[in-house]
Amino acid sequence: MNKYTISDYLLDVLHFGKVYQVLGVPGDYNLSFLDHITSRTDMEWCGNLNELNAAYAADGYARQQGLAAFVTTYGVGELSAINGLTGSQTEGVPLLEIVGLPTTANQLQRKRVHHSLGNGNFKHFQAVHQELGITTGIITATNAVTVVNQLLRKIITTKQPAYLELPCDLTELPVNPAFKQLIPALFKPSIDLDLPLIPQTLIKQALKQAKQPLVIVGQEIEQFQLGPVVQTWLEKQKLPFVDLIDSKGVVAETSSQFRGTYHGQLSKQRIQEQVQQADVLFLIGTIFSDVNTAGFSQQIQPEKMIMINTQSVSVYGEKLIDQPIGGFSAWIHELCDAQRVDKNENSLTPTHHPAIEPVPVANQPLTQTFYQKALAQFLQPHDTVVIEQGTSLFTIEDVRLPSGVKVISQPLWASIGYALPAALGSQLANPNRRHLLSIGDGSLLLTIQELAFAIEQHLTPIIFLLDNHGYTIERVIHGERASYNDVPQLNYQHLLPALGAKPKTYRFMTVKTETELMSTLTNLKEATPKLTIVQICLAKTDAPQALRKFVDLIYGD
Amino acid sequence: MNKYTISDYLLDVLHFGKVYQVLGVPGDYNLSFLDHITSRTDMEWCGNLNELNAAYAADGYARQQGLAAFVTTYGVGELSAINGLTGSQTEGVPLLEIVGLPTTANQLQRKRVHHSLGNGNFKHFQAVHQELGITTGIITATNAVTVVNQLLRKIITTKQPAYLELPCDLTELPVNPAFKQLIPALFKPSIDLDLPLIPQTLIKQALKQAKQPLVIVGQEIEQFQLGPVVQTWLEKQKLPFVDLIDSKGVVAETSSQFRGTYHGQLSKQRIQEQVQQADVLFLIGTIFSDVNTAGFSQQIQPEKMIMINTQSVSVYGEKLIDQPIGGFSAWIHELCDAQRVDKNENSLTPTHHPAIEPVPVANQPLTQTFYQKALAQFLQPHDTVVIEQGTSLFTIEDVRLPSGVKVISQPLWASIGYALPAALGSQLANPNRRHLLSIGDGSLLLTIQELAFAIEQHLTPIIFLLDNHGYTIERVIHGERASYNDVPQLNYQHLLPALGAKPKTYRFMTVKTETELMSTLTNLKEATPKLTIVQICLAKTDAPQALRKFVDLIYGD
Structure with missing residues (x-):
């Protein structure tokens, strides 16, 4: 355990991403990897009670910390966890699952070993994860550092989870310790501001000309940790905003610009009216589903809408950019440089939030x-x-x-x-x-x-x-x-x-x-x-x- | 609920297969199907605490009863259960998972509804199950009875699980009640005895000529409920046999022909010797893995071996038939008609099983x-x-x-x-x-x-x-x-x-x-x-x- 190994490198990268606790469940194909965690003084192994719970816990950890990692064993472990990981994929939560695999030799010889399907094919589980849209990688003797770098950069850029297979005979694979020095440079968050000009111009113009703009803040703002940037912009430009049930508090609801939580036709009348009266709606990081729109009951005309999320950039209902997922953060930063001409705060009906008043209490059954x-x-x-x-x-x-x-x-x-x-x-x-x-x-x-x-x-x-x-x-x-x-x-x-x-x-x-x-x-x-x-x-x-x-x-x- | 529906037909088929309790977890896409269970007097809904547990419980139910069924909801439910279902596939356990799906309309409109990946594609989970080797089907308005019949016949023939998707708008799909009358004929277990002649002749000849034959009984004998047939044959023909750790008791270990449990080099010396001394080894329903051979430490020469399992029929190391999975039962029945010429019971070292003697007990810590x-x-x-x-x-x-x-x-x-x-x-x-x-x-x-x-x-x-x-x-x-x-x-x-x-x-x-x-x-x-x-x-x-x-x-x- 004295030489520097791929396990150590992987853990160093995770540690750089502020992962100080690793979650999961031990299994015979991952035990030697776990030794590398327990031998560190700057990291802890925190075993969960089962693998699904580990995946859920890692999701919670990542939402709090910005990144998480959990460990499972081949087949039985990873399939127990797969609902959790797919949830992280669907909701956009950046974390890494590390799966311990049978030895490379047993795989090559197509042996009928436990936790496999028994048909000599060891690729099924990776394929399953790919089908679910999850980025996957497998450590081999010749690509180890590259694969770790690719997966972790993907996680950090897209704020999506990834899945890494680590055969149990490769946990001690030596890695040149020099790679450790490169981690800060490799994984520094960077914003690529080289954005297509036309949509930018349109968006800035829209903001300038808007009489009654309204911003709808979505959960991707949280996912990319852009809440503070957006809040500063909204307040400086006196832009009113609403959030959704999946983005509550992403921009502080105590802000003077907050107008309420929009939930389609389920929302209070006054919130629905604000959405309908707006002449331009800026939807940032918002992705609609049946749940956050109360059965797609939102009343938003596409031609009033400017939408920037990880799936597209659309202006007035025209999709101008497809899949800018890596550039999403850059787009939002660019937007937050845009300024209004007429910062008329009262352009929309002002909102009276009910102050939190003492609740009238009776000695009656709870509801x-x-x-x-x-x-x-x-x-x-x-x-x-x-x-x-x-x-x-x-x-x-x-x-x-x-x-x-x-x-x-x-x-x-x-x-x-x-x-x-x-x-x-x-x-x-x-x-x-x-x-x-x-x-x-x-x-x-x-x-x-x-x-x-x-x-x-x-x-x-x-x-x-x-x-x-x-x-x-x-x-x-x-x-x-x-x-x-x-x-x-x-x-x-x-x-x-x-x-x-x-x-x-x-x-x-x-x-x-x-x-x-x-x-x-x-x-x-x-x-x-x-x-x-x-x-x-x-x-x-x-x-x-x-x-x-x-x-x-x-x-x- | 008065008309006869596809839900009723599916439950009638399951009931014919002796499924009297249905397991699972309710979810909004399966609730209307559950009504069809709870409204029956000859069947019970037994809700589990989570979906993985439901899959495991169904596996246990099927091993006891010959068939089982459990219900989950789309995405979250089925992925929670998938480790259990894959276990049933790998171990060969006949059961049906019924998954409640979003409405056909929402699927066609590619809506971003809850429990989906949110990308408008509703086929991912079916594809995942197929990748794991599991037979899948989906109920549509035009194929409902056919799909139920195909899946259930596949389960019964192969003793493997299957996965059925039932969109929640189709649970009330009317079915002609006449189909109910056909169930006994459709699902009667049948043995197709039209087997290739050459391997049969070779096998019967091998049995006739064997001086020291030994039978190794595998777990597929249990899976296809062939234990009693095999036991009668072994005893009538005075054939000694061993079982494996995954087939213990499949043929009663109280039988006079039982020689012990073979576990490769982990077995008692006397059992290893019997295996080595046999001149012909009949491996029936035996599939070796690292676990049941103690790390592939079995000492069996292929040229002495006649092997009949669901994957192949091999004689003296030559694979003569591939994938006879549906015909496995017929092969075993055919074998059990074969007779020895010289029924010399003592052709192999007789075995002295330790009688179960009173255990010497001391007032010391348990081990x-x-x-x-x-x-x-x-x-x-x-x-x-x-x-x-x-x-x-x-x-x-x-x-x-x-x-x-x-x-x-x-x-x-x-x-x-x-x-x-x-x-x-x-x-x-x-x-x-x-x-x-x-x-x-x-x-x-x-x-x-x-x-x-x-x-x-x-x-x-x-x-x-x-x-x-x-x-x-x-x-x-x-x-x-x-x-x-x-x-x-x-x-x-x-x-x-x-x-x-x-x-x-x-x-x-x-x-x-x-x-x-x-x-x-x-x-x-x-x-x-x-x-x-x-x-x-x-x-x-x-x-x-x-x-x-x-x-x-x-x-x-």
């Missing part, structure tokens, strides 16, 4: 509607809030986020079970940041063992567990009283000790009424950080009003 | 070696024993199984976490059969939430939990004291109540010494069936001797 208001009041600046793709997504929509609040959710891929491991991965990257997780019992069960990871790693999220004995989002969609939408009822008060939590290292509270919830939240505001579960007892048929309307819009036709 | 002997003594005829791919696999090897004992394991695909859900699926199919599960704490954690399914379904497996705080099989392979091979320590005594078990509905025992284990087993022999966990406390570095030798053989080069 999701009340929970939503209480959660809004509980938020503090710089919280990270992880929102499960269930009713929780619809409780956050109308909340105006305090400054610096980061929201993690997965509105397009929408894999239930994602939120718990993602919250833990995110807090692992930034342990001092307060983490809140809003999740239903149906979702929690899918990945519940990862609470043992939280205990092991001394993580301290506050978990709001919406306990209604089932999949409420499915109940609203179909089968409101069908038994298939029920889940087993756990005794949640015993859960953390059963999973290994020592007394006094955690908190568990059950709340049934509005009064109980409010007093619990008051206590939590002052309390020292600890792993906390607040069981929110809800009626089986209670659901946020916004969810019911959403389901009408999305499944109505 | 895996002692546990193995105690487990052997505890077995009863017709038990189902589910063996996790860890140290447990190596504790069963030398046990001579009582009659009718069924062993479920996954030696090639070897996905840890498989065994718990598989045991539950298996017992769901046959609740009155005693089920034993031997599993380590490392493996249990991957799919531990499925214990809530056991509680919900009132299942009563006896779970032997080998508690050694980690992945012992990995420790033996590499990193014996490495922290990455440790797992969090749970408080297992609190686990079942935390997961919802009511008092008196379950048992939990902890045993630390040989005396404690034996007295616990004695009590369990008489006890009424209940969900039971026996926590077997073991030292971290304790491992079965057989495992250490296995690792030397498989990783030694």
